[in-house]
Amino acid sequence: MPDLLCSLVHLPDIEPFLRSLRLQTIFLRRPNPWEKEKVRGFVKGNWSSNWAQEVDVAFSKQPISCFIATKEDDIVGFSAYECTRRGFFGPMGVLPEHRKKGIGTALLLAGLMGLQDLGYVYGIIGAAGPVDFYHRTCGAVPITLNNGRGIYGLKEEPRFMRQSKKDTRTE
Template sequence: MSDMLCSLIDLPDISGLLENLRAEKIMIRRPNPWEASSVRRFVTEHFTENWADEVQVSFSHQPVSSFIATCEKEILGFAAYECTRRNYFGPTGVDEAWRGRGIGKALFIAALMGLQDMGYAYAVIGDAGPVDFYAGTVGAVPIPLRDGRGIYSLREDPRFLNSGGANT
């Protein structure tokens, strides 16, 4: 999987989408610090422990650098940023039962607005799985990488990368 780059200069307007979601009682908001365990549980149950570890970093920022989608008290999805590396978007995920309603897009754009607020003009989508989702929503493009390797295969500080395969 490749990393992708997207511009933060002209993000899509999601006010109509947020309104439609609100009409279905679906809220997009930052989680509160006291919801960290619930978010962690959601990510572990629906996705992976590694993703939960990454999202946990969002709770060390103020404001918390993630968004969740909720319906009543249920968490439906999440999107994190500025967690795995600076200026990185991800991870993100929506409960399978709630996909296809615009929740993933709303979470994604809300998180990109968070990066925009930090002063970034571009964002990196780390190890982008659904490439067409990112290309379709914001026109993200794959970043050409040497050997196709992003940060996820690194086993040491990239500054000390050598050609001996120490990072594979």
């Protein structure tokens, strides 16, 4: 799964998506600090412990760099940003029975707006599964690095991968 690059300069308006969700009694918000275990459990139980660990990082930020979508008192989706690396969006997930309602779009836009609030003009969507969704929603395009596997396939810290000037010279 490739990393994607997304401009944060002209994001779609989130308000129509939020209005549509409200009509379905689905609400988007940042979780409260005391909901960390609930959110972490939701992510781990429906996706993976790796994603749950990334959500832990979101709770170490101020404000929390995570959004949840709720219906009644139940979490039905989440998105996080600035967890894996600076400027990165993800992970994100919506329960299968709640997909195709605009929840993922709203969670994506909320997270990208969070990156925008931090001063970024571009965001990276890490290891993007539904590439077409991200391209349609926010114009994200693949970054060609490491045979399309992005940072997750690197064996070495990126700053240590620089070639020395001697290595790049042609003789």
